[in-house]
Amino acid sequence: MKKLLITIATIISLLFLLTACYNTPKAPDAPKNTPKAPITSLVDCTTAGGEWKKVGLAGNLACVLKTKDAGKSCTDSSQCEERCLAGIDQTDTTKVVGQCQATNQPFGCFAEIKDGVAEPALCID
Numbered sequence: 001m002k003k004l005l006i007t008i009a010t011i012i013s014l015l016f017l018l019t020a021c022y023n024t025p026k027a028p029d030a031p032k033n034t035p036k037a038p039i040t041s042l043v044d045c046t047t048a049g050g051e052w053k054k055v056g057l058a059g060n061l062a063c064v065l066k067t068k069d070a071g072k073s074c075t076d077s078s079q080c081e082e083r084c085l086a087g088i089d090q091t092d093t094t095k096v097v098g099q100c101q102a103t104n105q106p107f108g109c110f111a112e113i114k115d116g117v118a119e120p121a122l123c124i125d
Helices: 002-021 042-047
Strands: 051-055 060-064 084-086 098-100 108-114 122-124
Antiparallel strands (some): 084 098, 108 122
């Protein structure tokens, strides 16, 4: 009976050791264009390299951050840190090339480009 208990205890111990060695798979990287939590203080904004200022028609204070790819040519927002934009006059169904948005702020009049086609113009303020 003692041998049986020792054998069972040994098997259980080995199972715990094997379980502890199991390497869990790494979580996949976050997809591009994932919204980030907004910066809500002057100190955090300055630390992030942004400019704390009034934005939009309401004049609310927000952290304006320049995008790393500002002005880069694009044909879809998936190619940009923020959005791929065209002027409001480019709202036809022909293939267009736009530019990556200059800042993280959504305000202004523009046509977003998706899969090389400018969407209908939109003004956000």
